[in-house]
Every structure is written in structure tokens, then in C-alpha cells.
Amino acid sequence: MLTRVKSKLKTFVGGIHPADDGKSLTRDRKEVTPLLPKTVYLFMSQHIGAPAKPMVKKGDIVKKGQLIGELQGFISANVHASVSGKVVDVIPWPHPVTGMKSPAVIIERTEDDTWAEGTDIVSDIDSISPEEIKQRIQWAGIVGLGGATFPTHVKLTPPKDKTIDTIVMNGAECEPFLTCDYRLMMDKPHEIIQGLRLVMKCLGCRKAHIGIEENKEDVYRLFKDIVSNDPNIRIDLLEVKYPQGAEHQLIKALLNREFKPTQLPLEVGAIVVNVGTAFAVYEAVKFKKPLIQRIITVTGNGVERPQNFLVRLGTPVKLLLEAAQVTPDVNKIIFGGPMMGISQASIDAAVTVKGTGGILVQRDAHQWESHACIRCGRCVDSCPYGLNPSELSIVCEAKEFNLALENNIMECKECGCCSYICPAKRPIVHLIKFAKAEIAKQRVKT
Amino acid sequence: MENQSQKDAALIVSASPHVRDVDSIPRIMWAVILSLIPAGIAGIFTFGYYCIYVVFLSCVTAVVTEAVIVWLRKVSVVNTMKDGSAIVTGILLAYTLPPGVPWYVPVVGSFFSIAIVKHTFGGLGNNIWNPALAARAFLQVAYPAVLNSDWRVLTEHGMHKIVHSIAKIGADGKLVDAITRATPLAKESGAETYRLAELFIGNIPGCIGETSAIALLLGGVYLIYKRYIKWYVPALYVATVFVMVLVLPPRTVTPWANNPMYHIFAGGLLLGAFFMATDMVTTPLTSRGLIIFAIGAGLLTALIRFYSGYPEGVCYSILLMNTATPLIDRFTKPRLYGIKKVKKG
Ligand code: SF4
Ligand code: SF4
Numbered sequence: 001m002l003t004r005v006k007s008k009l010k011t012f013v014g015g016i017h018p019a020d021d022g023k024s025l026t027r028d029r030k031e032v033t034p035l036l037p038k039t040v041y042l043f044m045s046q047h048i049g050a051p052a053k054p055m056v057k058k059g060d061i062v063k064k065g066q067l068i069g070e071l072q073g074f075i076s077a078n079v080h081a082s083v084s085g086k087v088v089d090v091i092p093w094p095h096p097v098t099g100m101k102s103p104a105v106i107i108e109r110t111e112d113d114t115w116a117e118g119t120d121i122v123s124d125i126d127s128i129s130p131e132e133i134k135q136r137i138q139w140a141g142i143v144g145l146g147g148a149t150f151p152t153h154v155k156l157t158p159p160k161d162k163t164i165d166t167i168v169m170n171g172a173e174c175e176p177f178l179t180c181d182y183r184l185m186m187d188k189p190h191e192i193i194q195g196l197r198l199v200m201k202c203l204g205c206r207k208a209h210i211g212i213e214e215n216k217e218d219v220y221r222l223f224k225d226i227v228s229n230d231p232n233i234r235i236d237l238l239e240v241k242y243p244q245g246a247e248h249q250l251i252k253a254l255l256n257r258e259f260k261p262t263q264l265p266l267e268v269g270a271i272v273v274n275v276g277t278a279f280a281v282y283e284a285v286k287f288k289k290p291l292i293q294r295i296i297t298v299t300g301n302g303v304e305r306p307q308n309f310l311v312r313l314g315t316p317v318k319l320l321l322e323a324a325q326v327t328p329d330v331n332k333i334i335f336g337g338p339m340m341g342i343s344q345a346s347i348d349a350a351v352t353v354k355g356t357g358g359i360l361v362q363r364d365a366h367q368w369e370s371h372a373c374i375r376c377g378r379c380v381d382s383c384p385y386g387l388n389p390s391e392l393s394i395v396c397e398a399k400e401f402n403l404a405l406e407n408n409i410m411e412c413k414e415c416g417c418c419s420y421i422c423p424a425k426r427p428i429v430h431l432i433k434f435a436k437a438e439i440a441k442q443r444v445k446t
Numbered sequence: 447m448e449n450q451s452q453k454d455a456a457l458i459v460s461a462s463p464h465v466r467d468v469d470s471i472p473r474i475m476w477a478v479i480l481s482l483i484p485a486g487i488a489g490i491f492t493f494g495y496y497c498i499y500v501v502f503l504s505c506v507t508a509v510v511t512e513a514v515i516v517w518l519r520k521v522s523v524v525n526t527m528k529d530g531s532a533i534v535t536g537i538l539l540a541y542t543l544p545p546g547v548p549w550y551v552p553v554v555g556s557f558f559s560i561a562i563v564k565h566t567f568g569g570l571g572n573n574i575w576n577p578a579l580a581a582r583a584f585l586q587v588a589y590p591a592v593l594n595s596d597w598r599v600l601t602e603h604g605m606h607k608i609v610h611s612i613a614k615i616g617a618d619g620k621l622v623d624a625i626t627r628a629t630p631l632a633k634e635s636g637a638e639t640y641r642l643a644e645l646f647i648g649n650i651p652g653c654i655g656e657t658s659a660i661a662l663l664l665g666g667v668y669l670i671y672k673r674y675i676k677w678y679v680p681a682l683y684v685a686t687v688f689v690m691v692l693v694l695p696p697r698t699v700t701p702w703a704n705n706p707m708y709h710i711f712a713g714g715l716l717l718g719a720f721f722m723a724t725d726m727v728t729t730p731l732t733s734r735g736l737i738i739f740a741i742g743a744g745l746l747t748a749l750i751r752f753y754s755g756y757p758e759g760v761c762y763s764i765l766l767m768n769t770a771t772p773l774i775d776r777f778t779k780p781r782l783y784g785i786k787k788v789k790k791g
Contacts, residue, residue, distance in 0.1 A: 260784035421469075
């Protein structure tokens with residue numbers, strides 16, 4: 001019986017089944033604890049594209065939701081104050097994703113937590129025009145909250161020659177340990193579907209397809225009820241497999257369409273929105289609330305009380321760790337999940353950004369000793385993009401960057417499947433990232 | 447604020463992913479060793495305790511050779527020893543030897559396999575040929591008399607004769623001609639035939655670890671279950687030999703020469719199919735490559751058995767396919783995602 005059900009689940013070729021998905025740590029904690037930091041550090045760059053330009057200076061008084069960073073050019077995103085208070089500085093601060101210092105507006109919070117003027121206004125979303133929807137999304141500074149942080153308004157402006165026939169909504173949450181999307185889907189299913197409908201309307205797209213991993217059947221049933229009388233929104237259960245929620249794999253599983261790793265989903269007439277993004281769209285369009293907070297899963301064996309928090313953007317990680325009762329012997333702090341997250345060099349400086357869906361705290365993080373490749377082929381079988389990670393790791397290690405390019409290094413999405421599965425514990429993704437950086441450097445030079 | 451960018455000493459910074467699969471090289475190698483035990487036990491039952499001695503010598507030589515080389519190359523000796531790969535080679539080599547070989551045969555062979563075949567190419571992961579098989583081929587050239595004529599058989603009274611014969615070997619250090627016979631696959635073994643049940647259990651002449659089909663299957667199935675080997679490699683290898691025996695023109699030499707069951711169970715095919723054609727290091731990376739490898743090895747095995755003067759074809763066929771592996775890899779690259787479907791629209 002079980003196998004029959006399993007074979008019906010949609011999925012893709014390749015990928016891995018992580019032994020410990022870690023979701024049970026936080027999954028059943030229903031409360032989402034709100035946190036109010038004393039100080040927030042808001043980067044002008046929390047998205048893919050050009051950094052926003054600071055609109056405030058030291059000493060300015062700002063209100064929650066006020067625009068403090070204005071988008072620059074087309075691929076960029078606004079930044080809003082996530083608390084009301086006083087700007088104490090605008091300086092470069094170490095960025096948790098790039099590791100480099102990047103301009104940030106630092107705001108000290110005052111007691112008053114009211115919204116800025118022009119925000120928090122209820123609108124009638126039935127009569128709203130597609131253009132207005134897009135404008136509000138752009139104004140609200142919404143980016144892909146699944147972690148990609150691509151500005152959403154750009155996604156909603158496909159080139160003229162491309163038609164989008166399906167919006168794919170990602171409720172897979174395939175990254176182990178994270179449950180922020182699960183929590184949001186359980187708590188705000190109607191709002192998420194409303195957000196999805198707004199995206200559909202914005203693009204004039206009639207069909208939508210939602211993918212949920214099978215370990216979240218409760219969400220599936222909840223959503224199914226909501227969309228049961230809407231023939232245009234389909235919803236399917238997906239096999240629990242990493243990276244099921246990545247754009248290529250999700251579209252393959254739901255729509256059976258393939259496109260190159262370097263291409264965008266719009267090549268095959270689709271756009272992917274994460275459930276968190278859909279919720280943010282709803283808040284922005286219906287209530288004129290910019291993106292200033294999100295749910296973050298703080299989890300791992302390095303915290304006594306793993307749980308989900310409702311966190312203002314730019315909150316110091318220290319505060320989150322204290323709230324989750326961090327243990328003293330922590331030896332790794334990861335922004336994101338265990339497969340693609342970024343380990344942090346310092347607890348003191350780290351602050352959350354729009355793309356932060358989880359903070360994984362480990363107390364027994366390993367440093368694996370790597371060995372020569374034994375050619376077991378597991379990495380090849382696991383690579384969802386049909387690359388040869390074994391060969392790539394060998395040529396990258398030898399600094400043969402031309403051979404790396406020949407082996408399609410640029411198509412690698414750094415999903416981590418190959419490193420995860422390698423019995424020789426080769427740091428494949430590390431080598432690939434290193435080689436990509438070197439190749440970029442060489443290109444700049446010439 | 448000065449220390450903001452300073453690293454907290456206790457925090458590990460490394461590239462993603464931050465979790466890894468539990469499987470490691472040592473885990474795989476020790477599982478392979480475990481899976482080889484049944485065949486060894488069967489060998490002892492069939493041929494006697496002297497087999498233990500051969501396996502032991504082979505393994506000790508392999509481990510000592512590897513330790514010395516690794517130490518000379520200034521690699522961590524402890525870590526290399528832990529991975530167990532030298533023991534795997536030692537066992538496999540011993541299993542391909544006739545049960546009554548003189549002590550220096552496993553010692554020389556094992557040294558050759560580790561020092562020459564494995565480490566001149568850079569150690570585990572870099573060797574082109576399966577170390578055990580390459581050493582077996584080397585021994586075949588170095589000691590043809592010992593390897594070809596001293597197949598020890600004890601079919602009728604089993605253990606008694608074995609014990610007896612070992613006592614004799616111990617006494618004068620020579621092999622006892624009276625009880626040696628060739629592999630059932632040898633042409634000169636004439637009309638000598640064995641019942642299928644005997645072939646299956648392994649109560650037949652042959653090399654130490656190759657005669658008992660049931661023991662080899664047990665180990666092979668375990669490795670398949672653990673996903674350390676891919677089931678279709680041994681399956682296709684054996685199936686190809688089976689088909690080839692049926693389609694090739696009959697050999698008139700012996701009544702069993704065109705009996706496919708005989709070809710599967712009487713020689714080294716099962717040992718080779720489960721434990722050597724599945725060696726990760728010396729076989730192709732992709733599943734398509736492995737399929738070509740297995741079928742190719744099957745074809746070559748049958749052709750060698752039918753058209754060469756050599757009764758066994760497993761060793762050379764796998765070595766030849768090892769040689770072809772880089773080529774196979776080149777032509778069986780995985781399909782880059784999203785490339786093929788373009789013409790559909
Ligand atoms: S990290 Fe790159 S090479 Fe490795 S599995 Fe993912 S896409 Fe393939
Ligand atoms: S998984 Fe590791 S050992 Fe196996 S082929 Fe890939 S790189 Fe080599």
C-alpha cells in the first residue's frame with residue numbers, strides 16, 4: 001500500500017534523502033514567538049541585484065515601515081525600517097551572506113511601535129489593477145523569501161516575448177531542519193492563497209500549481225480544502241527529497257518541464273513563488289505593509305528550545321540565540337539550513353536579512369577529513385542537474401579552471417547533494433565555489 | 447565594535463553542506479570484508495584450513511606493504527589503515543588463488559598488488575586496474591606451473607583428505623600431485639562433470655573463494671542491500687555470459703562445455719561479478735557506463751573461455767574492461783539537465 005502511494009508522488013531524478021531531516025525539533029511547536037530587538041541593522045543589500053540607496057542619515061527619526069533604502073535600477077529592492085526609532089549610524093557592517101562589509105542603516109528602537117504614514121491601510125483587493133499590485137509589491141521591497149532573494153517585482157515583469165501560463169507555488173520546504181514555511185502554511189493558509197491569487201492576477205495568469213512535500217500532509221489537506229472549488233489551482237504532494245523545492249526540480253515534478261540550470265523558469269512559461277513570498281505579497285497589497293519581518297526557525301542541537309520566531313529584519317542573531325537558549329559549547333552557526341546555509345564567523349555581528357529562513361546552531365559540527373575520490377559515482381547519481389561532481393572536484397582541486405568550465409561548472413547550483421553523499425567526504429561544493437570565484441576574478445582581469 | 451569582524455575562535459566556518467551522509471570509505475570497505483567472509487568459510491570447508499593461512503599471508507602482506515608505502519609518502523598511516531581497503535585487496539587476491547599454493551605466492555602477489563598496482567598510481571582511488579586481479583594476472587605469468595596445475599580437489603571424502611594433504615605439505619613443503627586436479631572449466635578435465643547442487647554449494651575444485659555460489663550470493667546480496675554495489679552489474683555480467691554460451695557454436699571437447707549453468711557456477715565468474723566488476727575505483731562512474739562495463743566483461747569472459755587456451759576468462763576480461771574504463775567514462779557522461787527536451791516545443 002505504502003509503496004503504491006509513494007510511486008504516485010511527483011518528483012525529479014537525482015537528489016538525496018537526508019538521514020536526519022531535523023524538522024521534528026520545531027515542527028510541532030505551534031507558537032511563533034515575536035521578538036522585538038533594541039537595535040536593528042538593515043542592510044541596503046538584502047536581495048540579488050543593485051543595493052538600495054540609504055534615504056536616511058545619522059540622527060533621523062524613522063517609523064516602522066518607513067522607506068529607508070530606495071531601489072537602484074530595475075533589479076533591486078526597497079528596504080524599510082523594521083522598527084520605529086532613531087538612526088544611530090549608516091555604516092558598512094559584515095554581511096551574513098557575503099561575509100563582506102556592506103552598508104547598513106542601524107536603528108535604535110523607541111517604545112512606540114506604530115506604522116509609518118501611508119502604510120497599514122486596508123484596500124479592496126478585488127478591484128485592484130494588475131499594475132497596482134506590481135507597484136505595491138515593488139514598493140514593499142518583496143524578494144524571494146525561499147532564500148534566493150530575487151526581487152519579486154522583477155519576476156513579475158517577464159520579457160515581452162515570454163508568456164507565463166502557470167504560477168508554481170513552492171510549499172516543499174525541502175531544506176532539512178527548517179519549518180518556517182510549514183508554520184506559516186499552517187497558520188496563514190488563506191492569506192497565502194490570496195497572495196498567490198494576487199500574483200496570478202498581476203501576471204494575467206490563469207493557472208497555478210502548488211507543490212507540498214509529503215511530510216506536510218496536514219498542510220496539503222488544509223490547502224486542498226481552500227482551493228477545492230477553484231479548478232485553476234492545482235495542488236500536489238511531492239516525494240520528500242532534497243532539493244525538491246528548487247525551481248528546476250519543482251517545475252519538473254509538477255509540470256514535467258525541463259530547462260537548463262542557467263535558465264529561468266520563465267523559459268518554460270512558469271514562475272515560482274515561495275509561500276512566504278505569497279504571504280508577503282498579500283500583506284503588501286491588502287494592508288500596504290512593507291516587508292519588515294518574517295518567520296525564522298532557530299534550531300539544531302545547539303539550542304535548548306528550538307522554535308520559530310517572528311523576527312524583524314536586521315535583528316541581531318544573539319537575541320535569537322538567547323531566546324532559544326543557546327548552549328555554551330556551540331561550534332557552528334549556520335544561516336539557512338544544513339544543505340545550503342552559510343556558516344558564520346562571528347555571533348556578535350550577525351544579523352538577519354530578508355532571505356534568512358533559519359538559523360541552525362550546532363554543538364558537534366564535524367570537520368570531515370577528505371580523501372581521494374573512489375569513483376563510487378554517488379555524486380553523479382545525486383546531482384539533479386546532470387553534472388559530474390567527481391570530475392569537477394578533481395579539476396577544481398588541481399586549479400584547472402578551463403577544464404572546470406568544460407565540465408559545466410557554471411551550471412552547478414551548489415545544492416550540496418554531491419558533497420552530502422560523498423563517502424570520501426570530498427568538499428565538492430567548497431571546491432566548486434572556490435573555482436567559480438577564481439574564474440570570476442580572471443574574467444574581471446581580462 | 448572593533449572585534450565585530452573578528453572570528454569567534456570556537457566557531458567552525460566551512461562551505462555548505464553542513465551535514466553529511468553516514469557512509470564513508472571505511473564503512474564501505476569493512477562491509478565488503480564482511481560480505482567476503484561466507485565465501486572464505488566455504489573455501490575452508492571445501493579445501494581445508496590451509497586456506498586460512500593463504501588468506502592471512504595475503505592480507506598481512508597487503509597491510510604491511512600499504513603501511514610502509516603510506517609512511518614513505520608521508521600520508522597518515524592510521525587513517526589509511528582504517529579504511530580497510532588493503533585488507534579487501536588481500537582477501538580478494540587470496541580468493542583467486544588455488545588452495546594449496548606455496549606461501550610465497552600470496553606474499554609476492556599481495557606485495558605486487560599494493561606496491562605496484564595501487565600505489566604507483568597514487569593509492570586508493572587512482573589505480574586503473576583492480577589490484578587483486580592485476581596481481582593475479584602477474585602471478586599467472588610469474589608462477590604458471592603453480593597456478594595452472596595445482597588446483598586442489600577433494601570431492602570424495604572432503605575434509606579427511608584435506609587435513610591429510612595439509613599435513614603432507616607441512617612435512618615436505620611440496621604439493622601433492624595425487625590430489626590435485628584442474629578447475630572444472632579446464633578443457634583437459636575431460637568428461638569430469640559435477641552435479642549442479644555440488645557446483646552451487648561449492649564442493650568442487652577451484653580457487654579458495656570462488657567455488658561456493660551460495661556463499662558468494664550471500665555476500666553479494668548483502669552489498670546490494672547496502673547499496674554499495676549496483677545489482678545490475680553482476681546481473682548483466684552473468685546474464686551476458688549465459689547468453690553467449692548459448693549462442694556461441696558448441697565446443698566439442700567436453701559434454702558440459704556448452705552448459706551455461708556450468709559456466710556460471712564452475713569458475714570464478716560469481717566472485718568476479720559480485721566483488722571485482724563492482725570495484726568502484728576501477729569501473730565507470732555512471733550507470734550507463736557500468737552497464738557497458740558489465741556486458742563487455744561478459745562478452746570477453748565468454749570469448750576467452752571459448753577461443754583461447756586459457757580456461758578462465760574472468761580475470762582478464764575485467765582487467766581489459768578496467769583499461770577501457772576512462773574511455774567508457776568519456777562516452778557516457780551524464781546528460782546535462784534541460785538540454786534534450788528543447789526540440790519538443
Ligand atoms: S552542488 Fe552542483 S555539482 Fe553538486 S549536486 Fe548540486 S548542482 Fe550538482
Ligand atoms: S561521491 Fe565522492 S568518492 Fe564517490 S565518485 Fe563522487 S567524489 Fe568520488
